[in-house]
Amino acid sequence: MSISAKLTDMPDHELIQRGTGACAGCPSPMGLRIVGKALGPDAIMVMTPSCAVASIGMMPKSCYDVPVLNVCFASAGASAAGISGALDVQIAKGVIAGPKPVVFNWVGDGGTYDIGFQGVSAAAERNDDFIHFCYNNEAYSNTGVQRSGATPLHAATTTTPAGKSEGKKSMPLLMLDHAPAYVATASIAYPQDFYKKIAKAKDIKGFRYIELHAPCGPGWKFPASETVEIGRMAVKTGAWALWEAENGALTINAPTLQLAEGKTKPSSLEDYLKVQGRFAGLMKDAAKEQAIAVMAQGIEKELADLLARSKR
């Protein structure tokens, strides 16, 4: 089945009700709008503590036009699995009519990479029937921007004021090694690619993982108008790679593929870093050139590994 992701063909349905509690330029409602269009109204959303929860608004109002359950970090996988399993039983017993609503998690990088990791990993291993979206803003933004396992090397956060001395972990690849039916990465700057991946995941049963790269202005220290441009730069420098894997078979998507194959030159990594205040310390460091060269080598290696994996 081919999925049209032309903007003119995208559904009108809006999951986001205007006037949210999110910061101006926030990538979370931007991403959720695409999720709503791809999944349709018949869905149930589960969230762990995050900016996306704080954005809901003031009780008894909600900015999300979908049933939402706020759960604790530790049950990032178990809650969605429980809802999904209960729906299966209710449909089987005829208590409710099908088709089954799509159950999905909308969880941050803190909730996915770190605090909720065991829950997400266990759900993937059990092949529980839901989609886990990780919107990755590379920090614990909601609590004032602390470092997470997704924060990149040298980025300053409130817990790494001199810049993080470790790199990020490869969460999408860790999920791929759980061997679910579908794993994909996406970027806020490429909404059509994201839409297609969600539409594909929707029709698959079992555990599905989609991670959305989501630049955060207040956290990364850039103006609200730049969210999309910085997301685009991340992809064009190779700092964020776009790929998907169906039943373990990995395909690199454009424009990451052209970078990995050496057909296009990556955009300047320094240009990407210098527009983000979180790298201001690095930009002033005497060893800046060398540090950026090491980061570029890391990207090159990651792309080479992805390319090798895509040919397996």
Next chain:
Amino acid sequence: MTKEVLQPLAKPVYGAGGPTGTWRSQRPVLDKEKCTGCLLCWIYCPEAVIAREDRAIDYEYCKGCGLCARECPVGAIAMIREGEEA
């Protein structure tokens, strides 16, 4: 124990985060003549306040982030300081 169905605690409405248009220091102003209808501003607006049909902007909730102006490929949206004329 009662077996009543638990009612949802919160319901979807516009302005759950308040009248967010008051957050704005700059407002986006559309030049209909220049607009090609590519819909990029519509898809990128985090608040879903740009109408798909005519790109009319709902100023009651637009936060003035400036993403629509930044992403419009033909410069059909200008950011104007609040209180000043377009």
